[in-house]
Amino acid sequence: MNSLRNLLFSFLLIASLYLAAPGEAADFESRFQEIVQNATNEQLYRFLYALPKGGDLHNHQDGANWPDWWYQVATDPTKTHGDTFYTLTKIASPNPSGGAPLFFTTIPRWHYERLPDAEKAQYQALSSLDAATKANWLASLWLGQPGDGREKFFEQIWPRLGGLVRNPYVSSESLVESMKHFGEEGVRYIETQNLVFGLGSFFEYKDQDGNTLSLDQVADIYRHRLQQSDAVATGVTVRFQAVVIRFAPTAEDGVEAAYAFVNRHRDLWVGINMAGREDNEKGFPARFLSVYREMEGKYPPISLSIHAGESDEPNHHVRDTLYLGAKRIGHGVNLLSDPDTMLHMREDKDLIEINLISNQLLGYVPKFADHPFPRYLRFGIPVCLNTDDRGMWGSTMTDEYYVAVKNFNLSWEEIVQLGRNSLEYSFVQPDQKQRLLDAYNQAVKEFEQKYSGDWKALLAAVNATDSPYAEREFGIKLPLPGK
Numbered sequence: 001m002n003s004l005r006n007l008l009f010s011f012l013l014i015a016s017l018y019l020a021a022p023g024e025a026a027d028f029e030s031r032f033q034e035i036v037q038n039a040t041n042e043q044l045y046r047f048l049y050a051l052p053k054g055g056d057l058h059n060h061q062d063g064a065n066w067p068d069w070w071y072q073v074a075t076d077p078t079k080t081h082g083d084t085f086y087t088l089t090k091i092a093s094p095n096p097s098g099g100a101p102l103f104f105t106t107i108p109r110w111h112y113e114r115l116p117d118a119e120k121a122q123y124q125a126l127s128s129l130d131a132a133t134k135a136n137w138l139a140s141l142w143l144g145q146p147g148d149g150r151e152k153f154f155e156q157i158w159p160r161l162g163g164l165v166r167n168p169y170v171s172s173e174s175l176v177e178s179m180k181h182f183g184e185e186g187v188r189y190i191e192t193q194n195l196v197f198g199l200g201s202f203f204e205y206k207d208q209d210g211n212t213l214s215l216d217q218v219a220d221i222y223r224h225r226l227q228q229s230d231a232v233a234t235g236v237t238v239r240f241q242a243v244v245i246r247f248a249p250t251a252e253d254g255v256e257a258a259y260a261f262v263n264r265h266r267d268l269w270v271g272i273n274m275a276g277r278e279d280n281e282k283g284f285p286a287r288f289l290s291v292y293r294e295m296e297g298k299y300p301p302i303s304l305s306i307h308a309g310e311s312d313e314p315n316h317h318v319r320d321t322l323y324l325g326a327k328r329i330g331h332g333v334n335l336l337s338d339p340d341t342m343l344h345m346r347e348d349k350d351l352i353e354i355n356l357i358s359n360q361l362l363g364y365v366p367k368f369a370d371h372p373f374p375r376y377l378r379f380g381i382p383v384c385l386n387t388d389d390r391g392m393w394g395s396t397m398t399d400e401y402y403v404a405v406k407n408f409n410l411s412w413e414e415i416v417q418l419g420r421n422s423l424e425y426s427f428v429q430p431d432q433k434q435r436l437l438d439a440y441n442q443a444v445k446e447f448e449q450k451y452s453g454d455w456k457a458l459l460a461a462v463n464a465t466d467s468p469y470a471e472r473e474f475g476i477k478l479p480l481p482g483k
């Protein structure tokens with residue numbers, strides 16, 4: 001009888017400890033503030049690395065790859081589907097094809113083989129670069145040097161990548177590499193922008209022999225790659241948005257083609273976006289009003305998230321973009337200058353996809369303290385954090401959270417809301433969304449319970465990795481992924 005009573009007592013003791021845990025979790029705000037105030041930079045970084053992060057709703061698939069992931073994939077014939085890449089390492093004078101060539105423009109074998117010999121001599125196989133040239137090739141693909149900014153990003157890095165991103169085997173392999181890294185830092189969903197619409201025959205997808213691939217073939221290559229076990233094992237759910245290059249002369253045709261394409265591939269493609277320099281006035285949102293109206297009448301609804309307000313000067317582009325039908329706005333940096341639209345977004349609960357590091361590196365805000373993010377957050381406009389072209393910043397989602405926590409004095413409640421918004425506002429199918437939200441809520445609960453314990457010991461055990469951005473900007477010294 002005694003032993004039965006003891007057993008019952010032990011059971012009640014264990015149950016009461018277990019039940020006490022949610023109470024501690026509810027009080028996690030004070031624990032979080034204790035950590036922020038007392039942690040070293042490295043401890044805080046480890047904490048934010050381990051943090052469950054929900055989704056990344058604003059990133060460009062080909063801009064999300066760190067240069068060394070491109071290099072690994074592009075020099076591995078099992079990943080290129082048999083393609084070989086060549087990169088421009090010297091420039092003959094005069095340049096055989098005229099114009100100003102761009103160092104480290106990388107091209108596929110079929111392109112290289114069609115060049116006259118004088119031009120071929122300017123290229124080297126990517127796999128044969130010596131250490132110093134390889135280091136320069138890598139440096140040419142991201143903003144890691146003082147003075148790097150918008151010009152290098154738009155006018156050099158993207159053209160350099162052109163030959164790689166046109167091969168969907170290479171870009172889908174790079175996507176899986178990117179998913180692995182997102183998964184390791186607790187990102188569970190990415191809604192990445194891919195496929196280029198609006199440029200007509202200027203931008204076509206090619207196989208390793210230079211044959212043009214239809215967009216439906218490209219979709220099948222992605223679909224197949226995402227079903228492989230290593231992609232599934234990342235734990236990251238992926239959906240895509242088709243992207244229209246907004247300033248192209250044929251951008252309206254691109255919107256029509258994007259609607260037709262997304263409508264045929266609704267399992268993976270869940271939305272349409274428009275991107276491209278907003279300081280190129282040819283891409284202003286009101287230009288597209290009639291084509292979006294027409295497409296709305298032609299197809300069952302397709303969600304729109306559109307870049308707007310990534311701009312130095314005030315204008316009504318965010319308002320005009322909402323009027324096109326967008327429920328999410330990418331960047332929204334200049335929205336502060338448009339109070340009526342701010343009030344409307346708060347009322348209508350439209351989300352702004354915030355990209356802190358991108359906006360600072362490309363010079364849309366001089367420093368983080370000038371970023372409108374905390375104003376939107378505390379004004380009541382839904383926001384979430386995103387990485388945009390993190391491959392070109394050498395950064396991670398952890399870095400975005402680190403910047404936000406360090407600069408804007410976030411509460412724990414705000415942090416969890418950012419993660420939840422990144423899933424609630426996703427365009428993923430409703431059953432998947434519910435599954436992702438349930439998993440996020442559970443992960444947050446477990447995280448709170450865990451870090452209610454001895455947080456210093458727990459953080460020391462987090463297997464966190466660093467990023468080139470965090471090393472340079474925060475002085476964090478952890479191993480880089482894969483190193």
Ligand SMILES: [Zn+2]
Binds near residue numbers: 058059060330388
């Ligand atoms: Zn973007």
